[in-house]
Amino acid sequence: MxxxxxxxxxxxxxxxxxxxxxxxxxxxxxxxxxxxxxxxxxxxxxxxxxxxxxxxxxxxxxxxxxxxxxxxxxQLAYKFFDRNFHFYKAVRKNVENKIDSISFQDKDSVAIYGVTDLMEMAYLVIQDKEIDLVAIVDNEKKIRIFGYQVVGIEEIHKHSPRFLLITKELDVHLAKLIPDSVEIVDIRI
The missing domain is CATH 1.10.10.10 (Winged helix-like DNA-binding domain superfamily/Winged helix DNA-binding domain)
Known part of the structure; x- marks a missing residue:
């Protein structure tokens, strides 16, 4: 079947x-x-x-x-769960590897761009690694998630992250609003 x-x-x-x-x-x-x-x-x-x-x-x-x-x-529900759980673990490992490849130094902070499922996974990895998340950024969704008020890209300078983790397509015009001091890291799969 x-x-x-x-x-x-x-x-x-x-x-x-x-x-x-x-x-x-x-x-x-x-x-x-x-x-x-x-x-x-x-x-x-x-x-x-x-x-x-x-x-x-x-x-x-x-x-x-x-x-x-x-x-x-x-039985079918168990099969779906098992398949999806393996997929989840593979995606999480991929996100973890990408975040591990970042050369963090003491007191480095990050922001995440894009309110997506991948953002949620990145958030969990960041929490496990005790990295300082200072903002969640998205120009389309202004919601509160994980205790953070989602801000627009034009407000990123107020939070002073050293890294911006990209979890969805970043428009070229919006990318120009990111300060030069912020390093962009694409963690999309």
């Missing part, structure tokens, strides 16, 4: 488990898959004994998970 088929199967099983009475059309809309594919997948799941159809009127058919279906859904 392909990865996409597993994801579709898991999503259908999850929706059936969560929904009181869900139609093929509702599943189609919810999962963004055409009704014919939902019908085919449900027939396959029924044949494998993972889903049971109740009712005879096609407009009122109800789907329920069997104990075997619940076990299969749990």
């Amino acid at each position: 392909s990865n996409q088929e597993e994801i579709t199967q898991y999503n259908i099983l999850q929706s059936i488990e969560n929904g009181e009475q869900i139609s093929q059309r509702q599943l189609s809309l919810q999962l963004g898959i055409n009704v014919a594919s939902i019908n085919f997948a449900l027939k396959k799941l029924t044949k494998r004994g993972l889903v049971k159809m109740l009712g005879v009127n096609p407009r009122r058919i109800r789907y329920i998970l069997t104990p075997k279906g619940i076990a299969e859904k749990t």
Whole structure:
């Protein structure tokens, strides 16, 4: 079974488990898959004994998970978690290696540019290494994250970082606003 088929199967099983009475059309809309594919997948799941159809009127058919279906859904969730955890560890190692390659000296500070998933990972690595994070910078998102108010690139000079870790594309015009004293380090993967 392909990865996409597993994801579709898991999503259908999850929706059936969560929904009181869900139609093929509702599943189609919810999962963004055409009704014919939902019908085919449900027939396959029924044949494998993972889903049971109740009712005879096609407009009122109800789907329920069997104990075997619940076990299969749990197994699929574990597979996804295991795959994603390995991916997470590989990406984190890559980020760690890039940060380790920076020649930090006493009292050096960093800022991170880009509110992204990669920024979150860089934040965790920085915390583990006890590096002084002075700002999170992004010109698109003005939010509060990890206790920091995200600031625009034009405000970076107020925080005086020695390094700016880049986690998303930095516009050329914005790059001109970075003081010469700040070394840019691209940690994107």
